[in-house]
Every structure is written in C-alpha cells, then in structure tokens.
Amino acid sequence: MNYLLQQLIQGLAMGSLYGLIAIGYVLIYNAWGVLNFAQGDMVMIGAFAILIAHIFWGLPILLAFPVAILMCIIIGFLIEISAFRPLINADNTRRLIATIGVGIFLRNLIRVVFGADPYPFPSIFGDKPMQIGGLTIIPQNIWNMVIGFLLVIALSLFLKNTQIGKAMRATAQDREAASLMGINVKRSMSLTFIIASVLGGFAGMLICPVYFVIPTLGTSLGNKGFSAALLGGITSNPGSMIGGIVLGTLESLGAGFLSSAFQNSIAYGILFLVLIFKPTGLLGKKEVRKV
Amino acid sequence: MNTFNKIYKATRIWILLIVALTLPYWIPNKYYLQIANLGLIFAILTMSLNIIAGYTGLFSVGFIAFFGIGAYTSAIVTTALGWPVPVGFLLAGIVSSLMSLPLSIPTMRLKGMYFAVATLAFGEIMYQVFLNWTSVTGGTKGIKGIPSPILFGTSFRSNEKYFYLIFAILIVMIFLTRNLINSRTGRAMLSIRENDIAAEAMGVNVPVYKLIAFMISTFFAGIAGALYAHMIRYVSPESFVNAESSAVLAMMVVGGIGSIPGAILGGFGLTLLPEFMRFLGNIRLVLYGAAIVAIIILAPKGLGGLIEWIDGVLCGKIKPGVSKEKTISANEEMK
Numbered sequence A: 001m002n003y004l005l006q007q008l009i010q011g012l013a014m015g016s017l018y019g020l021i022a023i024g025y026v027l028i029y030n031a032w033g034v035l036n037f038a039q040g041d042m043v044m045i046g047a048f049a050i051l052i053a054h055i056f057w058g059l060p061i062l063l064a065f066p067v068a069i070l071m072c073i074i075i076g077f078l079i080e081i082s083a084f085r086p087l088i089n090a091d092n093t094r095r096l097i098a099t100i101g102v103g104i105f106l107r108n109l110i111r112v113v114f115g116a117d118p119y120p121f122p123s124i125f126g127d128k129p130m131q132i133g134g135l136t137i138i139p140q141n142i143w144n145m146v147i148g149f150l151l152v153i154a155l156s157l158f159l160k161n162t163q164i165g166k167a168m169r170a171t172a173q174d175r176e177a178a179s180l181m182g183i184n185v186k187r188s189m190s191l192t193f194i195i196a197s198v199l200g201g202f203a204g205m206l207i208c209p210v211y212f213v214i215p216t217l218g219t220s221l222g223n224k225g226f227s228a229a230l231l232g233g234i235t236s237n238p239g240s241m242i243g244g245i246v247l248g249t250l251e252s253l254g255a256g257f258l259s260s261a262f263q264n265s266i267a268y269g270i271l272f273l274v275l276i277f278k279p280t281g282l283l284g285k286k287e288v289r290k291v
Numbered sequence B: 001m002n003t004f005n006k007i008y009k010a011t012r013i014w015i016l017l018i019v020a021l022t023l024p025y026w027i028p029n030k031y032y033l034q035i036a037n038l039g040l041i042f043a044i045l046t047m048s049l050n051i052i053a054g055y056t057g058l059f060s061v062g063f064i065a066f067f068g069i070g071a072y073t074s075a076i077v078t079t080a081l082g083w084p085v086p087v088g089f090l091l092a093g094i095v096s097s098l099m100s101l102p103l104s105i106p107t108m109r110l111k112g113m114y115f116a117v118a119t120l121a122f123g124e125i126m127y128q129v130f131l132n133w134t135s136v137t138g139g140t141k142g143i144k145g146i147p148s149p150i151l152f153g154t155s156f157r158s159n160e161k162y163f164y165l166i167f168a169i170l171i172v173m174i175f176l177t178r179n180l181i182n183s184r185t186g187r188a189m190l191s192i193r194e195n196d197i198a199a200e201a202m203g204v205n206v207p208v209y210k211l212i213a214f215m216i217s218t219f220f221a222g223i224a225g226a227l228y229a230h231m232i233r234y235v236s237p238e239s240f241v242n243a244e245s246s247a248v249l250a251m252m253v254v255g256g257i258g259s260i261p262g263a264i265l266g267g268f269g270l271t272l273l274p275e276f277m278r279f280l281g282n283i284r285l286v287l288y289g290a291a292i293v294a295i296i297i298l299a300p301k302g303l304g305g306l307i308e309w310i311d312g313v314l315c316g317k318i319k320p321g322v323s324k325e326k327t328i329s330a331n332e333e334m335k
Helices: A002-032 A039-056 A061-087 A092-114 A139-161 A163-173 A175-180 A185-207 A217-232 A237-257 A263-277 B003-021 B030-055 B064-079 B085-099 B112-132 B159-181 B184-194 B196-201 B206-232 B242-255 B260-276 B278-298 B302-315 B324-334
Strands: A130-132 A135-137
Touching: A002 A039, A002 A135, A002 A139, A002 A163, A002 A185, A002 A217, A002 A237, A039 A061, A039 A092, A039 A185, A039 A217, A061 A092, A061 A185, A061 B278, A092 A217, A092 B242, A092 B278, A135 A139, A139 A163, A139 A185, A139 A237, A163 A175, A163 A185, A175 A185, A185 A217, A217 A237, A217 A263, A217 B112, A217 B242, A237 A263, A263 B112, B003 B159, B003 B302, B030 B159, B030 B184, B030 B206, B030 B242, B030 B260, B064 B085, B064 B112, B064 B206, B064 B242, B085 B206, B112 B242, B159 B184, B159 B206, B159 B260, B184 B196, B184 B206, B196 B206, B242 B260, B242 B278, B242 B302, B260 B278, B260 B302
Parallel strands: none
Antiparallel strands: A130 A135
C-alpha cells in the first residue's frame, strides 16, 4: 500500500511537470494553430538558463530564477520573430517542420557552447527524503507539484481576469474577429508565445535537480508534453494538466509494478488506447466540421 | 521556345541518368559514396512517407519505426536463420507492411494531430521493443555481421555495386509511385487528403484506401530499412529513435510535399548537407537546423518546387522575371 502511494506521489510530481510542458503546446496551438515541436527544447533552454544564472554566475537561487526567466523570454521572443512570424500564413505542415528545425538548431547550439557532458544541478528544495506516516517523500517532488499547480491556477486567472489575458483568448478563438474588435493581434500572439516559452523553461528549471542538464534533455520531455497535451484534448489548459498527471502516474505505476525497461512503452501504450476509445482526448470536445 | 530549350527538353532525362549512373566513378572517395548511398536510401524512405503523409494527408510522426522493422526483419532472417538476402528484403517489406495494421486499423477514426500522437506512441513503443527484446534484437548491442546481398552470383559488398542496387530500387519506386498517384487508388488517396468527408460523400471508401496507402507506404519503408541494414551490416536501436522520424518528415517537407523529385532531393540533400558542412566542425548541425527553417521560409514549394521552376525556365515554359508563384500555378495548369 505504501509502495503504491509512493509511486503515485512520484507520478504526480512528474505529471505536473509534464502538464506544465503540455500547457505550452496548448497555448501555442490555440493561438498559432501549430504544434511547436521546439517546446521540449525550451524546457532544455530553461534548465540551462538556471544553470548559467545559479552555478556559472553564482547568483543566489531567488535571484537566479528571475534572471533565468528573463533569458527564456528573450529566447522565446527571438524564436517567434525568426521562425513563427514569417510563416504565419503558411500551411500547417511547413510550420511544423520549421519548429523541428528550430529544435535542432537550439539543441546543437547549446551542445556547441556547453558541450555534450551532463551538468549536475543541486537540489533547490532539498533532496533528503522525509518520513511522513511511513512514506518516504522527497521535498523536491512535493514542491514541483505545488509550483506546477500554482502556475496553472495563476495562468487561468490571468487569462480570465486581465485585459491582456482576455485579448489573448479572443485572438486564439478568432484572429480576424479579434482584430476587428481593436485587439492588437500580433502583440497578443507574441505574448502567448512568450508565456508558453517561459512555462516550458520553468518546467526545465524545476526538473534540473531531478535530471542531469544535457542538450538533449528536451527531446523525450517534449514528446511527453506533446502526448499529455493531446491526452487532455489539446484545447484546454486544465485538460493538459490532467493529461500530464495521467501520463506521469501511469508511467510511474508501470515502472513500479510491471517493468521499468518498458516504462515508456506502458505509458505510450495506454495513451494509444485512450485515443482509440476517445479520439479527441480526455477533455476534448467533438469537432464538428463543415465541408 | 528556342533551340536550347528544345535540346534541353529532349536530353534532360538522359543527362540526369548518365550523371547518376556514373556517380560512383567521379565521387572523390569511398566515404562520400557511402554517404551518397545513405542519401538514396533516405530518398526511398522519404518517398514512402510521402505516400501516406504527402498524398493521403495522414501525418505520421513515428515513421522511422517501419524503417526499423524492415532493418531488423532482414537482419534477423539473414543472420539467425541464415536465409538468402533477397528473401530478407522481401520479408522486410511484408513484415513492415503487416506491422502497420495494428497502427492503422485502430487509429482509423483519429484526425490530424491526434493521429500524429498515436503514431508517435507507436514509434516509441517499437523503439522500446528493439531495445528490450534482447533475445531477438540483441538489445543495445544490436545485430552484427549482417551479410551483403548476393544476386546472380555477384556480391554487392562494395559501395559502388551497392549504389546500383539502391539506384535500381529507387527507379522502381519512382515508376510505381507515379503510376500509383495517377491511378484510381491514387486519386482516391488525394481526395482523402483534400477533404475526407467530401471524399466519402463521393463514394470513396475512406478506411479501405487509408489502409492501402498505409500498407504500400510501409512496404517500401521496410525495403529501405533492409537496404540500410545490409549496407551498414549492423543494426542497433539508436538508428531508429523518434528524432529520426522528424528528420524524415523534414526531408519530405524541405523537398516539397507530394512531389517525387522533391522527396528524392529532400532525402538525398538533407542526408548530405551535414556531411558537406563537416569542415565547419560542431557548428554544422546548428546551421543544418537553421537551413531547414530558411528553406521553409524562402522556398514555399520546397526544393522540388525550385527544381520544377528551373526546369520550366530551361524548357522555355516559364519566362524568368515573372513572379514565381504565378509561373508555378501556370505550369500546373499546363499539365
């Protein structure tokens, strides 16, 4: 029983990070109509940003976070103006491949600058296991979960209640109508992209005490985030958080009870099954199309 | 149309053929020839991806799995069972084609990105199978000592001879693809890509044609995989990671979706590009990523569109100086 609970907590912690990555996919998909395959590499950029700020520059962790976020904002903005804005009217496949190109570019740029060796990162919230009611809990996991959830709540409050957030949602819904309502569409699309990049980067910052920081950190995490986003049904932010948690929990239960070698296969196998029975994800609405 | 245009039009296919057939003799060294062979194999793989993703509009993100299935099938059959290599090639295609059924039948209802994520899941699962089914696939160690094909008493071990083998298969593939897209089946596939609901209303049996597209496409992907396995003579799971699927997708799109010359150029070009940039050292892959983005922004119809345009100018069909978009659409009307 304890073992089950422990696997669940582990899964929830990983899942909330997957959820954060997934929300990045959803935000960009809704605003730009394209899946950003470089989102996983934004996670890697976030991890390297905090590594640079905290370890290389020696900033205290509380100062390192804002600096790293600033770096993510700048890089997100550069990606948007160089690879997304010029293709705004292109068809989806071409835009999607452009994002793959961006991913290859980022991954290798980081490899050229920092080398392929893994960098260890000290735990931010402590990695000494605590004993609570017979359970062994690593504080980092709990904090990751809490911060993940807080960010999602903050994001939905921002989108619902602020002027800019409303403009972003309107743009995502109908670009043309939004621009007729006097919304600066370009600016809100830019802003959506940057927020998505920062969320991805933030997931990277939270993840680096758990994983080593390497240039290919983002590839498998990106795929997990992408899968979580579709599992939740690509259209809603809470949905992708749920998708992330489902995926994380399945993965850790699969590893704990079946076989750790097939950990990924189990998670992806269940994803496959869910899509067969619910083709538009767990929370996705059925799309009605006109010919 | 002047004399030059006429001569060009009459001889272009022969010039191309002669250049291609003499390639092993003027390429500077063996290493580059092997890379060229690899480029041709990826050209075949890109053409087969084109059948489902380009012509039928089923966006597959885990396509490298079928390349891997083909490579492993032929490797296992020729090493552990000791069967002749041509049988391995054929089985690679057949097994790969059959293995597409557990992916294509259940995902028939999925659309767009949901289909893409299902193929991603399939690719990931197959990779795990290659990696963990140690008794059959050799796990991380892979399979060594895969024999070279022997046909009509000649061994295709040398890169020069292997080049002609790949080239022959590529030519067959070009003819089959051309005939396929101009056939009833091909037109049904194109109609599914344009609009599946409209296609169904016109009496196209959408699920059946999706299945057919899948089986043809994965058959060739399997053959390409076997070509790869018998050229490198070693297979390991690392060659079939999901990132390779995006590389093949990039080849298809950079070449130009739904274009045969485009698929060949994309597959061949994107395999060779990092090698040509080798003198730049580590920075080459950074530039490779940037080049993909640049081609997509600058050449809306891909490299294939660019070549068709140059071809049109040389044939005198297109007057240089007229806007490119216009001439390309005019060119299509003429067809």
